[in-house]
Amino acid sequence: MSSIVIYFSRSGENYFGGELKNIEKGNTEVIAEYIQELDNADLFKVEPADEYPDDYMKCIDVAKKEQQSDARPEIKETLDSIDAYDTVYIGFPNWWGTLPMPMFTQLEQLDFKGKTVKPFVTHEGSGFGSSQKDLKKLCEGALIKKGLSIPGANVYDSKDAVKSWINE
Structure with missing residues (x-):
């Protein structure tokens, strides 16, 4: 059984427990790499053609405008096919209550019929927001399993939680 992690992650200025910090690796990427290691999964990082601003406030402003439009x-x-995979992990930070819009760009192009989807989200208290409803539409025909929600400040202490979730 083969698996792939399709994820979006952002480094640079991020929000942690009430303060802004610069991080070299995005929180979602940390979790994606745990899954790669623990489940021998392939990784596919969704990256916007135009990078988001490093400045956190400017970034969330752009993200909000994208979502509103x-x-x-x-x-x-673009990942063209997931035919070779049984399990598809989908990871993202919660931006304005759902997935960052580049994830919609990618996921809408894939055929999820017969796949098992395991979503995971990094956040600062908002959990999955309404993303699970969006994932049901984006991953039509897939069996969507229980998701894993990890606060960004806890990603480096979450490897055991990720392992338990993978094995559920």
Whole structure:
């Protein structure tokens, strides 16, 4: 059984427990790499063609405008098929209550029929928001399993939680 992690993650200025900090690796990427290690999964990082601003406030402003206009931002590279995989992990930070819009750009192009989808989210207290409803639409035909929700400040202490979730 083979698996892939399709994820979006952002480094740079991020919000942690009430303060802004610069991080070299995005929180979602940390979790994606745990899954790669624990489940021998392939990784596919969804990256916007136009990078988001490093400045956190500017970034969330752009993200909000994209969401309000239901944008599908262009991405650097597109994953054309998930035919080779049984399990698809989908990871993202919660942006304005759901997935960042580049994830919509990517996921809408894939056929999820017969796949098992395991979503995970990093956040600062908002959990999955309404993303699970969006994932049901984006991953039509897939069996969507219970998701894993991890506060960004806890990602480096969450490997055991990730392992338990993978094995559920």
